[in-house]
Amino acid sequence: MKLDIMTGGLPLHVVQPLARHAADSGHSGLVITEAGRTAYLSCAAAALAADIDILTGIAVAFPRSPMVTAQTAWELADATGGRFRLGLGTQVRAHIERRYSTLFDPPGPRMRDYVLAVRSCFEAFRSGGTPDHHGPYYDISLLPAMWSPGPIDAPDPPIDIAAVNPWMLRLAGEHADGVHIHPLNTRTYLADTVAPQLAAGAQRAGRRLDDFEIIVPAFLVVGDTDTDRARWRELARMQVAFYGSTPNYAFIFEQLDHPGTTAALRERQKAGDIAGMATIITDDILRHFTIEGTWATIADGIADRYAGLATRVVNYFGAIAWTEDPQSLARWKPIATALADAP
Numbered sequence: 001m002k003l004d005i006m007t008g009g010l011p012l013h014v015v016q017p018l019a020r021h022a023a024d025s026g027h028s029g030l031v032i033t034e035a036g037r038t039a040y041l042s043c044a045a046a047a048l049a050a051d052i053d054i055l056t057g058i059a060v061a062f063p064r065s066p067m068v069t070a071q072t073a074w075e076l077a078d079a080t081g082g083r084f085r086l087g088l089g090t091q092v093r094a095h096i097e098r099r100y101s102t103l104f105d106p107p108g109p110r111m112r113d114y115v116l117a118v119r120s121c122f123e124a125f126r127s128g129g130t131p132d133h134h135g136p137y138y139d140i141s142l143l144p145a146m147w148s149p150g151p152i153d154a155p156d157p158p159i160d161i162a163a164v165n166p167w168m169l170r171l172a173g174e175h176a177d178g179v180h181i182h183p184l185n186t187r188t189y190l191a192d193t194v195a196p197q198l199a200a201g202a203q204r205a206g207r208r209l210d211d212f213e214i215i216v217p218a219f220l221v222v223g224d225t226d227t228d229r230a231r232w233r234e235l236a237r238m239q240v241a242f243y244g245s246t247p248n249y250a251f252i253f254e255q256l257d258h259p260g261t262t263a264a265l266r267e268r269q270k271a272g273d274i275a276g277m278a279t280i281i282t283d284d285i286l287r288h289f290t291i292e293g294t295w296a297t298i299a300d301g302i303a304d305r306y307a308g309l310a311t312r313v314v315n316y317f318g319a320i321a322w323t324e325d326p327q328s329l330a331r332w333k334p335i336a337t338a339l340a341d342a343p
Contacts, residue, residue: 001303001342002312003335006057006217007319008033008042015042016049018322025329026336029053031087031215031314034060040072047079054080057215057314058089058162058180061114063100066138067131069114070121073157074149082154085213087180088114089162103137108167113137115159115175122156125149160213164248166197173201178213183316184243185216186288188255190309216310218302220317221292229292232317234278236290239316241277245269256288295331299338307343 005027007018015032022030030052032042039059046054054076061069069086076084090096090111096104103110113135120133124143128150131140160178163169172179181194194214202209219236223229243249250262261280268276293301306313321328 001306001310001339002028002053003302003332003339004029004031004053004055004215004312004314005318005322005329006031006033006314006316008039009035009037010042010319010323011037012041012045014323015045017326018319019046019050019052019054021322021326021329022318023050023052024333025331026333027052027315027318027329028336029055029085029312031055031057031217033057040076043076043084044079047076047084051081051083053083053085055085055160055215056087057217058087058160060091060095060100061088061111062090062096062104063102066114066117066133067121067140067143070118070125071149073118074122074125074152077154077157078149078152080154084157085160085178086118086157087160087162087178087215089180090168108171110137111161111168112171112175115161118159119156126151126156158213160215166193169194169197170201170204173198173203173209173212174205174207175201177211178215178311181214181216181310182243182249183217183219184240184249184252184289186252186256187305187309188288189252190214190216190306192255195309213312214310215312215314216306217314217316218306219290220298220302220315221290222295222298224294233286233290233292235317235320237278237281237286240286240289241265241281244281245277253285256285258285261285295335299335299342302335302339303342313339 005022030046032039039056043054073086090107093104117133117138120131124131130143133140158177161172161176162180163172164182221229221232245265253261264280265277291301291305
């Protein structure tokens with residue numbers, strides 16, 4: 001099991017020392033989100049600073065042509081010596097249509113076609129040929145030699161997709177090299193929804209998932225005193241409340257026998273009662289979404305929660321702590337070492 005660190009939205013000159021500290025502290029990878037700043041430029045900055053896996057987690061797919069995405073991923077794979085993973089997500093309708101001014105529907109089939117188009121571009125880059133993709137949403141059939149990046153001394157970048165619902169999870173199992181799980185996850189969700197749907201997708205494609213990456217962000221509440229842990233616990237509570245207010249995630253609370261949680265969160269949200277949203281997430285609910293422990297016990301807690309269900313665990317709060325104290329990541333080195341031996 002690998003331990004990664006999540007970041008996003010940092011200036012490029014800050015991403016570079018974070019990448020170096022993450023590598024020095026035993027983290028396997030840097031998972032870069034796309035928020036106010038583009039994920040790919042941060043990936044490039046990190047690639048030039050440290051020898052570490054670099055993952056987009058995730059980059060928004062639809063606003064970019066599959067060819068543009070493929071070329072960017074190809075260059076990052078080259079720059080990292082094959083340590084780049086292309087993580088793609090659909091985002092949501094409002095952002096795709098009103099912020100990016102592009103097409104969204106139908107997101108699942110569109111993502112399937114997008115992934116196949118990107119792979120066709122990879123094949124053309126390596127062979128020196130022409131892409132031959134004619135799908136329902138993307139049609140790519142031109143690549144003059146002078147516009148091709150050409151072959152590289154690295155494998156094709158693995159493609160991971162973000163998935164929450166069963167349809168997208170089956171798509172990941174059928175066509176992707178890995179899956180990005182949403183931060184709002186529980187062991188119940190991973191065992192009862194993620195694992196069987198990935199397996200169903202793989203069976204449909206007649207493939208095995210032996211090298212498939214299951215990338216799971218984790219709210220890690222760690223500290224040697226309750227006072228140390230309280231800050232991260234309450235930050236996690238607010239994040240669970242924020243994510244949990246989305247109707248698409250209501251079923252995750254229902255799996256925990258807490259129906260109505262999303263409706264209650266939305267009611268507070270519409271009233272502008274942000275602080276009140278956090279009170280909906282009781283300690284009994286929160287414990288399913290966090291892993292809490294001291295520095296001596298947190299590795300066991302992570303291994304117990306994700307054994308057999310995740311191949312990469314992403315430290316959700318690690319970069320936040322690093323921005324406050326750059327030396328804080330050093331404490332994760334023995335934890336990363338211990339997790340490397342976990343199943």
